[in-house]
Amino acid sequence: MTKSSTITSTAYRSLEGKVALVTGASRGIGSSIARNLASKGATLILNYTSTSSTQICNDLASELTEKFGGKHIVVQADMGSQEGPNHLIETAASKLPNLQLDIIVNNAGIISDGKIEDFKIEDFEECYSVNVRGPLLLMKAALPYLPNDRSGRIINVSSVSATAGIEGQSVYGGSKAALDAMTRSWARELSARATVNSINPGPGMTDMWEKSSAGLSGDLRALMSLVPLGKVREGIDDKRISKENMGLRPAYVEEIAGIVGMLVSVESGWCTGQVICANGGMRMSV
Template sequence: MSSKTPSSGLTLQGKVSIVSGSSRGIGASLALELARRGAKVTIVYTSPKSEALAKDLVAKIASLENGSQSITVQADLSKVDAGEKIVAATLGAFGNQIDILVNNAGVMFDKSIHDSTAEDYAAIFDVNVRGPLLLVKAVVPHLKAPGRIINISSVGARCGFERMALYSASKAALEGMTRGLAAELGGDGTTVNAVEPGPTESDMLDDVPKEIVELQLKTTPVQHRHGTGNDIAQVVAFLASEESRWISGQTISASGGYLML
């Protein structure tokens, strides 16, 4: 989608945001939509191979010419110091406050219980659960009230799929964390919510077993299609806005009706 696509106005003008896992796929769409609405965005990527994609996204955001800005940070969310590194770079670029955090970085897992190991458990939970937790911890001292925290979960948190027990468990844990943080951080108006995409066009979709994707499409009421990054971005941008102020501790299924909560 072109960076010139009209947005819903500059509803996030001057806000400072962090989007993890945002060099490609859903994360890139999230970062671009926040920028379309005027936000400054820290684009976080993990692999050096993603650096070029992250820089391309910075160029797209610059081309908006609406006051938004962006920087890139390479950080591995499986490392305990990643959150502090991301926050330090954000504050250095945009000043002493952060308004919006989107925890999008995550890893897929497709292995039977017979083949799963303790090392597999650590690898997926370090990124999908501990990573968001420590990034929130690093952000909170700088979060300007009322802040917005949005965690990207998956329909896998509520549905059972073969060979994906560890992935589902990690995303269910992220939703439990969302509710706990919403209770803990809401006193100043900060909201914490989760968004559950269904099958969505992205590199990660290629890692989902074909039979699962086909079944999901057949049972997705809205147009029987994959979601797009922009479909998810519109939901996240709303949750990042003032208009969502009375929604917290919720999980929103952004899946075309595949999963109806």
């Protein structure tokens, strides 16, 4: 075995021995992040909210074990409730003795669309409970289990909506802007224990996307036209995507997960407090 092949082999299992917690892991971006981290050797704590996702998440855990080895655990906990984050951490600690949370991905979130005239206080409270309070309470509960040598990696899944000024997303965009603000604060507070960064996806090809026959809305189609990496590649990308969206495409969830995989690596140890592009260049353009 040559030196170069040894390096490649080690890099493939670069997260061996690490424990990674992913909230909202049952589908979409969350499940893709879980697959990415498991492929690198991490042990996954897979969180989901609704009972309807129980089998999906259990199947994902089995898939990860079959493909990548290891024993991955599943924990149902509502990140929008006051008790959910603490329950998630306590359950994980009971199932994994001597728990150290090397990686935390705050991915669970909900979207709230609506213009000012349609604003409802309950929509605001639900969105901020999941997207803002949930990650904060989770981090509070996780503090005793974080590394003490700055090797920890915390990734918050934000959105281009935090800064792009998308019409009808004052509540959702505001919640993600708050998450970005917390990212910067945590980067300072936790500097001796972990790096803390956000990623800001734009439209992604999630299950919700694929169930939609309309494709991109008018507003998002206009924004996607400015994305350097959003042009469909002939013979590579799904022809249906091109037909529905005038030659444009959203991100594949694996592309977004790959950015998380990069940020949790040992090589990313000098990067903290940042919002990292995960949108094909959309935020650069608008």
